[in-house]
Amino acid sequence: MPSTDKPHEKIVTAAIVVIGDEILSGRTQDKNMAWLAVRLNEIGVQLSEARVVPDIEAEIVAAVNVLRAKFDYVFTTGGIGPTHDDITADSIAAAFGVGIDHHPEAMALLTRHYETSGIEFNDARKRMARIPDGASLVNNPVSKAPGFRIENVYVMAGVPTIMQAMFEEIAPELHGGPKMFSRTIGAGLPEGRVAEKLGALQKFYPGVSLGSYPYFRQGEVGTNLVLRSIHKEELDAAFNELEAYLIGEGATAVETT
Amino acid sequence: MPSTDKPHEKIVTAAIVVIGDEILSGRTQDKNMAWLAVRLNEIGVQLSEARVVPDIEAEIVAAVNVLRAKFDYVFTTGGIGPTHDDITADSIAAAFGVGIDHHPEAMALLTRHYETSGIEFNDARKRMARIPDGASLVNNPVSKAPGFRIENVYVMAGVPTIMQAMFEEIAPELHGGPKMFSRTIGAGLPEGRVAEKLGALQKFYPGVSLGSYPYFRQGEVGTNLVLRSIHKEELDAAFNELEAYLIGEGATAVETT
Structure with a gap:
């Protein structure tokens, strides 16, 4: 049952x-x-690469420029607070070769925020209102200081609760492709026992x-077999064949998530 | 108190x-x-970049070739089991442009292992004995199937307990540089309050x-300030100045780890 390439099934990819x-x-x-990997997949975007880079401008520039050319979306986390x-x-x-300045909209919303809270702005x-020219703001419902989007790059906070809230503001505007379906069998057999069959199935x-x-686990050796596909029927067929094989081998074969 | 560059203090770097x-x-x-970041630092190696790549040969080759040219050591985790x-x-x-074949030493140790356990080899x-030409084996005290080293690239298992055991076999042969010392103050002040002083201190x-x-935490906003340096005296001086400043501002200033 070979998979067929349908034009509307173009995979949409992202990097972090x-x-x-x-x-x-x-x-x-x-x-x-x-967290992003799971949440992106729910909207039909496949996380395809992730990089962790230090707080060094040249390293950030290099990573972002490679990845924004290679993938549909790039998400960055971290480094948008008020400190040096x-x-x-x-x-x-x-990275985009554009200027950066205090963004009027960001200045306005932070001015309001600090006035309301009685904290000195x-x-x-x-600094948290400094946004690259041409970028649009990403709302921060938690602590106000915005993220931003420039072309296909979304810049978000590093604190997980804030990043997650920002992502939910972004999510509606992302154009997802086909969703990746996934099914998992936990098999009470070592990998080396099932490897040949798996290779043939693949x-x-x-x-x-x-x-x-x-x-x-507790001295027991087993294997989690994860099947992933954008083609639900092909996924189910492969799953059923694998499950039948495992049971035929006398193995436990329990579907898990 | 500017830092001085001493020849013996060359930073040793690694990527994962x-x-x-x-x-x-x-x-x-x-x-x-x-785990590797912490353990590497203990032996004087600074983790400087990390990448997560998919199970696609071209992606692995590209990442390894960029990183092994850029850093002193590269460690890979995952993808050395028996399956397709x-x-x-x-x-x-x-990545190295070399051949790959069943390695005699790896074949011998796996033959012994499976004979002893009464499991079919x-x-x-x-497949787990297939090692690139010119590589040397990395001992696997947990499940026997070895990792390997080729030039400055160390290839380890993905299962954390096995990876950790393999790393301990490798650690004695790594040449570390100066250790990065680290001290942390938890300050009960928001970042925006301490940012100016921090910038000046930096x-x-x-x-x-x-x-x-x-x-x-529970509605309280605070900041963890982390100071890192290979120069212990300079680190302590900066720490003391920062601590005195925070106390002068009426902030809690608690050293944590």
């Missing part, structure tokens, strides 16, 4: 650039990548991506 | 390439990056990297 020394030092465990190490906006301006906080169902992930 | 569709799909949360989607060894051979399992202590990370 996680900007932050705190991830590379191991001090902070990144949580944005996995928040260099994402300047780096994105440099000092120069450091005004050849027979080229439209299904068949992943094999060993697990070790 | 996480190979795996399961990370990009969001199904699995990567844990190897943060385990394509790391072939991809690394392609089938063709799929023999200019005065160019040998210290000063990172600012906001936190939001």
Whole structure:
């Protein structure tokens, strides 16, 4: 059952650039990548690459320029606060070769925000209104300081709750492609036992991506077999064949999520 | 107190390439990056970039070839099992333009392992002995199937317990540079309040990297200030100045790790 290429089924791809020394030092465990991967897939966008880069402008510029040419969307997280190490906006301006200045709309909304809260809108906080020329703002319902979009690049905060809220503001304007369906069988057999059959199945169902992930739990060796495809029928056919094979081998074969 | 460049203090850098569709799909949360970042720093190697790439040979080749030219060490995780989607060894051979074949030493140790355990050493399992020409093996004390090293690239398993055990086999042969020291102050002040002082401190202590990370806990807004440097005295001087400033501002200023 070979998969057929239908024009309306063009895969839509995205990359993430996680900007932050705190991830590379191991001090902070990144949580944005996995969250975005799942959420993007729900709207038909496949996360296809992720990079973690340090707080160095040249590194951010290089990563963003490679990835925005290669994928439909690029999402960055981190580095848009008020301190000296928040260099994402300047780096994105440099990547696009455009200027950067205090954005009137961003200035207005931050002025209102700090007036209301009775907090001084000092120069450091005004840094958060610096937006590359030609970019549009991304609303921040949590802490007000906006993200922004320039062409296919979306710039978001690094704090997960804020990033997630920003993403929900962006989500309605993203143009997704076909959704990736996924089914998983947990098999109580080691990978080496099922590998040959898996290889044959993969050849027979080229439209299904068949992943094999060993697990070790309380001394038991098993394998999670993950089938992914934009073709639901082909996915189900491959799944059923794999499940029947496993049961025929006397294995536990439990569908999990 | 400007930092001085001493020849013996050359920073040693590394990159990680996480190979795996399961990370990009969001199904699995990567844990190897943060663990390696911390462990590498303990031996004087700074993680400077990380990439997550899919199970596609061309993508693995491109990432490895860019990063091995740019950094002192490259570590890959994932894709060295017995199944069809385990394509790391072939991809690394392609990256180096060398052949790949069943490695006699790897064949010998896997033969012994499967004989002892009474498990069939089938063709799929023999795939785990395929090693690029010129590579040396990395011992796997957990599940035997080895990783390997070719030039400055170390290829390890993706399962965290196995990756960690492999890394401990590798660690003694890595040549670290100066260790990065780190101190953290948790300040009960928002970033926007401390930003100006931080910027000034950063200019005065160019040998210290000063990172600012906001936190939001039970409605309280605060900032973790992380100071990192290979120069312990300069780090301590910057820390003391920052702490005194925060206390002068009436802020809580608690050193954390």
